[in-house]
Amino acid sequence: MSTSEFDSRNHIGFLCDSIGREARRAVTRGIKELNMDLCTSKNGWLIGYLVRQKEPIYQKDLEKVFHFPKSTLADIIQILEKDGLIKKVPVDGDGRKKQIIVTEKGHIFNEKTEAQIMEVEDFITKDITDEEIEMVVKVLNKMQENARNYKSYIELKKEE
Numbered sequence: 001m002s003t004s005e006f007d008s009r010n011h012i013g014f015l016c017d018s019i020g021r022e023a024r025r026a027v028t029r030g031i032k033e034l035n036m037d038l039c040t041s042k043n044g045w046l047i048g049y050l051v052r053q054k055e056p057i058y059q060k061d062l063e064k065v066f067h068f069p070k071s072t073l074a075d076i077i078q079i080l081e082k083d084g085l086i087k088k089v090p091v092d093g094d095g096r097k098k099q100i101i102v103t104e105k106g107h108i109f110n111e112k113t114e115a116q117i118m119e120v121e122d123f124i125t126k127d128i129t130d131e132e133i134e135m136v137v138k139v140l141n142k143m144q145e146n147a148r149n150y151k152s153y154i155e156l157k158k159e160e
Contacts, residue, residue: 012143023120030116043076044113047085047102051110056091056099085109 046066050057063073077100080086085106088098125133
């Protein structure tokens with residue numbers, strides 16, 4: 001591939017990463033202004049997920065949902081627990097299996113974080129119609145699925 005061919009392309013992965021980074025920074029700035037800078041916006045998404053769960057949730061469940069390495073997730077959970085946003089409670093007398101529960105402080109943090117996320121999303125999508133948003137989401141979902149399937153594609157290519 002030539003340099004000009006590379007330069008002439010729209011690099012969607014880079015653009016998505018850049019938009020995501022800017023949105024996270026904006027949310028984090030807003031959270032800090034509310035004196036709620038206990039953890040990052042990434043951790044805020046995790047708290048939001050936990051708040052919505054109807055069934056008991058464990059660290060293994062979060063590994064499957066968020067696709068974080070075990071050590072990264074363990075670090076995040078440790079930080080959230082240290083900050084008082086979650087607590088781990090032993091289940092059925094088994095000290096190894098612990099349910100993750102959001103504390104009252106965690107619920108308050110979640111409410112404020114979600115309000116900040118909504119504010120940032122409203123701002124960055126201003127002047128964009130609902131139809132345009134729907135189309136972008138549809139395309140990004142397809143791209144996400146393609147990216148997830150890329151490893152399988154590479155494995156098949158190696159077999160040829």
